[in-house]
Amino acid sequence: MATVLAIVVGCLYAAGIYMMLRRSLFKLILGLVLLSHGANLLIFTVGGLTRGRPPIVPPGATRPPTPSADPLPQALILTAIVIGFAVLAFSLVLFHRGYQTFGSDDPDDLKVSE
Amino acid sequence: MPNVLLVLPLLIPLVTAAVSFLAWRRTSLHRALAAVGAAALLAAGVTLLIYVWNHGTIATQAGEWPAPFGITLVADLFSAIMVVLAGIVGLAVVVFSLTSMDRGREAYGYYPLVHALLLGVCGAFLTGDLFNLYVWFEVMLMASFVLLALGGERAQLHGGIKYVTLNLVSSAVFLAAVGILYGLTGTLNMADLAQRLDGMDHSSAVTAVGMLFLVAFGIKAAVFPLFFWLPASYHTPPGAASALFAGLLTKVGVYALIRVFTLLFVQEAAFTHLLILILSGLTMVTGVLGAVAQQEFRRVLSFHIISQIGYMTMGLGIAGLVDSPALAALALAGSIFYIAHHIIVKTNLFLVSSVTRRLCGTFDLKRQGGLYQSQPLLAVLFLVPALPLSGIPPLSGFFAKLSLVKAGLNAEQYAIAGTALVVGLLTLFSMTKIWAEAFWKPMPTEPVAETELSLLTPLQTRRLLMPIGALAVLTVVIGLGAEFVFTLATSAAEQLLHREGYIQAVMGGGTP
Numbered sequence: 001m002a003t004v005l006a007i008v009v010g011c012l013y014a015a016g017i018y019m020m021l022r023r024s025l026f027k028l029i030l031g032l033v034l035l036s037h038g039a040n041l042l043i044f045t046v047g048g049l050t051r052g053r054p055p056i057v058p059p060g061a062t063r064p065p066t067p068s069a070d071p072l073p074q075a076l077i078l079t080a081i082v083i084g085f086a087v088l089a090f091s092l093v094l095f096h097r098g099y100q101t102f103g104s105d106d107p108d109d110l111k112v113s114e
Numbered sequence: 115m116p117n118v119l120l121v122l123p124l125l126i127p128l129v130t131a132a133v134s135f136l137a138w139r140r141t142s143l144h145r146a147l148a149a150v151g152a153a154a155l156l157a158a159g160v161t162l163l164i165y166v167w168n169h170g171t172i173a174t175q176a177g178e179w180p181a182p183f184g185i186t187l188v189a190d191l192f193s194a195i196m197v198v199l200a201g202i203v204g205l206a207v208v209v210f211s212l213t214s215m216d217r218g219r220e221a222y223g224y225y226p227l228v229h230a231l232l233l234g235v236c237g238a239f240l241t242g243d244l245f246n247l248y249v250w251f252e253v254m255l256m257a258s259f260v261l262l263a264l265g266g267e268r269a270q271l272h273g274g275i276k277y278v279t280l281n282l283v284s285s286a287v288f289l290a291a292v293g294i295l296y297g298l299t300g301t302l303n304m305a306d307l308a309q310r311l312d313g314m315d316h317s318s319a320v321t322a323v324g325m326l327f328l329v330a331f332g333i334k335a336a337v338f339p340l341f342f343w344l345p346a347s348y349h350t351p352p353g354a355a356s357a358l359f360a361g362l363l364t365k366v367g368v369y370a371l372i373r374v375f376t377l378l379f380v381q382e383a384a385f386t387h388l389l390i391l392i393l394s395g396l397t398m399v400t401g402v403l404g405a406v407a408q409q410e411f412r413r414v415l416s417f418h419i420i421s422q423i424g425y426m427t428m429g430l431g432i433a434g435l436v437d438s439p440a441l442a443a444l445a446l447a448g449s450i451f452y453i454a455h456h457i458i459v460k461t462n463l464f465l466v467s468s469v470t471r472r473l474c475g476t477f478d479l480k481r482q483g484g485l486y487q488s489q490p491l492l493a494v495l496f497l498v499p500a501l502p503l504s505g506i507p508p509l510s511g512f513f514a515k516l517s518l519v520k521a522g523l524n525a526e527q528y529a530i531a532g533t534a535l536v537v538g539l540l541t542l543f544s545m546t547k548i549w550a551e552a553f554w555k556p557m558p559t560e561p562v563a564e565t566e567l568s569l570l571t572p573l574q575t576r577r578l579l580m581p582i583g584a585l586a587v588l589t590v591v592i593g594l595g596a597e598f599v600f601t602l603a604t605s606a607a608e609q610l611l612h613r614e615g616y617i618q619a620v621m622g623g624g625t626p
Contacts (some may be wrong), residue, residue, distance in 0.1 A: 020283075025275070032282050039289040046297025073296065076245055080289055083252045087285075090256065091278050094263055098271045110272045 005045040012038030024105050025095045032091065036084040040077045047073025116172040119165055120187045120240060122158040123197050126151055127204075127233040134226035141220045145212055148225035152208040155232060156201030163194040167602070171609060171619040173242060181621045182306040186242030188620055191606035192450060196239040196369055199457045202588070203361040204232045206581040210465050211354040213577040214472070219264050219352065227264070228358060231257035238366050242620050244292050244302045247370065251288065251334070255281050258363060261355045262347060273347030280343040284333035291326035298323065305620035308377050308613055317381050324379035324386055328371070335367025337427060338397040341420045345404065348419070349412035349477070353468020356412060360419055361461035365453055368426045372449065375430055376610045387434025394431055395530050398424030398537040405544045411467040411477045411552065414544055418503065419460060421537060425452050428530055429518055436525045439611060445521035446607035451600060452514040455592060459499040459511065462585040466496045469578050470552050472570045479548060484557030491579060493553045498586040500549065502593065504542035510592035513600060 012034050019031030050069040057064050102110050130151030134144045166172060166189050173188040175181060189197070208228060215224055234254025241247050259281075263274040296302055298319060299310045311320055329340070336344040344364070348356050371390075379386055401421025408414045429449025433442040467477065469492060474482040486493045502511030515538060522531030570578070592599050609615055 020279075028279060032279070032286075035283065035286045036289070039286045039293065042290050043293030043296070046294050048297070073293070076293070076296070079245070079249065083249065087252065087256065087259075087282060090259055091282065094259070094271070094274055094278060097263075097266060098275050101266075101268055101271055107275070110275065 001049050001051075002045055005041060005049070009038050009042045009045060012041065023107060025099060025107060026105055028107070029088070029092060029095055033088060036080070036088070040080055040084075043073050043077055043080070047076075116165065116169070117174040119158070119162045120172065120174045120189055123155060123162065123201075123236040123240060124187075124233060126155045126158055127229040127236065131226040131229040131233060134229070135223065138223070139221055141217070144220065144223075144225040148208045148228060149205075149212065151229055152201070152205040152232070155236070156198070156205050159194070159198040159201040159236075162189055163191075163198050166191055166194040167605075171615050173619045182301050182303045185246050186303055186305070186620050187240050188242035188305075188616070189240055190609045190616055190619075191602065192369075192372070192610055193239045195450065195454060195602065195606060196365070197236055199365075199454060200232060200235050200239065200362060202585075203358065203457060203461050204228070206461060206465070206585055207354050207358045207361070209581045210357070210468075210578060213574055214354050214468060215352065222264060224261070224264060224355075227257050227261050228355075231261065231358065231362070233257075235362050235366055239369060242304050244295065244304060244307070244374075248285070248288055248292055251366070251370075252285065254363070254366065255285070258359060261358070262351050264355075265352070267350070269350040273350035277343050277347035280333060280340075284330050284340075287326055287333075288330035291323050291330055294319075294326070295323050303620065304373070304377055305617040308617055309621070311378055311381065320379065321382045321386060324375070324382070327374050327379070328386070328390070331367045331370045331374070332393070333367075334364065335371055335423055335427070336364050336397075336420050337367075337371075337393050337423060338400050338420075341397070341401070341423075344420060345413055345416045348416040349410060353464065353471065357461045357464035357468065360415065360464045361457045364419060364423055365426075365457055368423060368453060371427060372430050372446075372610070375434065376446070377613055377616065380434065383434035387431045390427055391431030391435065391527065391530055394424040394428040395533045396424075397421065397427070398533055402537045402540040402544070406540065409479050411470065411479055411482070411548065412464065414479075414548060415460070415463050415467060418541060418544065421541065422452070422456050422460075422503075424537070425449075425515070425518060425534060426456070428534065429521065432518075432521050432525050432527060432530070433607075433611070435527070441521060441524055442611055443604055443607045444517055445525070446610055447600065447603040448514060448517035448521055450603040450606050451517060452511075454599065454603070455502065455510040455514045455589075458585055458588055458592070459503055462499040462582055462589070463496070463503070465578075465582050465585070466492065466499070469570075469575070469582070472578075473575070474552070474557075479551035481558050482552040483555045484553075486553040487556075489575070492575075492582075495579065495582050495586050496549070496553065498589055500545040502589055504545055505538040506542070508593050508596075510589050510596070510599075513593065513596040517600065 016031045016034030019027045050067050053068040055064040055068040055071050130147050134147050137143050171190040176185040234250050237250035333340045398421050401417050405414045405417035426449050429445040432445035436442050471477050502509035505511045505515040519531045519534050
């Protein structure tokens with residue numbers, strides 16, 4: 001399972017970087033989205049994959065049964081998703097404003113005529 | 115007492131920003147709150163520094179969860195010094211903004227954003243947890259994104275898009291590095307990480323993660339070859355905002371670099387710290403050469419920020435390569451001294467550039483002029499930060515550079531020491547260029563095109579010169595009281611090198 005996810009993460013990174021290198025602000029945003037998803041999945045994968053064993057302490061015991069899934073990577077990812085959502089929402093607005101102001105989607109056309 | 119001291123530098127800007135956001139559009143309230151908040155932050159920082167100086171490294175656990183599980187706030191001398199510097203810059207910039215900021219930006223939340231930025235910066239300085247560091251970085255970045263784009267001028271959008279993109283890439287790299295490090299060690303508490311990394315064999319994986327952190331923090335700190343966002347964006351926002359950026363943002367990246375490469379990734383120092391040293395040299399050279407080609411006041415200064423980041427990381431590189439602890443402490447102390455000097459001086463230079471723009475109507479050095487004749491006080495206040503920037507004695511920059519070069523020579527790293535000296539000379543050349551163009555030569559005869567700018571009244575000029583003068587006095591004080599500052603920096607460096615104290619303070623269950 002880890003191998004499959006490793007390949008998925010690799011593909012997400014490759015696609016993200018490819019999109020960022022295209023000459024388009026919109027594709028740049030898509031690239032950033034893919035990159036942050038890749039990072040989130042990476043944390044999930046390297047944190048260890050355990051299926052169907054929630055880390056809940058049974059009645060009477062003092063520690064969760066081993067092996068059980070590590071809840072911390074999921075908490076990290078959840079935080080990262082929320083932050084990523086806010087940051088991407090802001091950059092969408094910024095890029096849209098840039099598109100309106102400069103009248104072009106091509107990063108090379110962002111010239112300051114002063 | 116220590117718990118309160120550690121939380122106050124976060125609580126003050128947070129409360130200031132939150133209350134201001136609630137009182138939306140009440141600009142006069144924003145102004146008053148921002149000034150009081152910044153002064154309180156500085157006071158809290160100074161109190162923290164005095165406490166840490168007397169009692170050693172202090173730590174507190176959020177919600178009383180014991181060390182590797184809860185979120186740790188920790189302050190050693192280095193953190194405390196940085197918080198004080200953030201307070202100084204915050205106060206100076208807010209006071210400067212009270213006169214210089216336009217009504218539009220004030221109405222759209224300029225002051226709460228400044229405090230949100232200070233919150234992120236102080237959080238990054240005080241956290242003892244790597245993921246928490248990521249969160250504080252994002253708080254700081256989010257505030258800086260909005261401050262950069264606030265106003266929506268063409269140049270701002272142009273710079274903002276580059277700035278946002280490269281910083282988001284850096285955040286993604288940072289996040290991936292944090293994830294892999296957690297997978298390797300099972301912890302993200304920095305003190306706990308330091309212990310576990312020491313006992314691990316597969317150091318090549320650890321070094322690879324270290325390199326990811328070098329890239330992530332290198333982008334934030336604008337290290338060669340990752341600095342392109344900085345000269346593209348720093349000259350676009352209003353003067354006060356760019357002074358805040360110039361003073362603090364890249365230095366948070368440098369702080370993070372120094373923190374992780376003294377506390378965590380020290381196993382393969384012969385490779386990692388040599389790389390940092392090489393990058394430092396290249397950063398110095400490219401930055402200063404970039405500045406030579408510029409004719410715009412703030413772009414010259416922006417390239418000099420890059421150049422001086424090289425000096426700050428140079429001490430870190432030397433410290434990792436030498437065996438003698440005294441020499442390592444000297445190099446790191448040089449770095450810390452340089453950061454302190456640079457933050458104050460660079461903020462001040464950006465503030466001066468903002469005043470010259472308001473007096474001449476442009477940032478273009480070719481079209482500025484005659485300021486020595488019309489504003490002699492301003493001219494002196496430009497020279498006070500400009501000369502130490504290039505290392506002229508007896509001001510602050512001389513002593514910072516002296517200890518770095520001395521450490522380089524003693525460590526037999528002659529190439530970097532030589533580079534540092536030559537770059538200092540080129541810096542002086544750039545500062546002379548600004549002096550000759552903006553202050554010395556007569557005012558150009560053709561009228562300035564940007565007439566929509568309201569030129570300053572004498573009263574406003576005096577008000578703007580207040581924070582500039584205060585920072586200039588501080589530069590002189592650091593230069594004259596260099597021995598005290600150097601003792602402080604050396605103690606901070608020794609704390610960084612003797613990691614047991616830090617680990618003890620965090621893992622030993624609160625304050626020692």
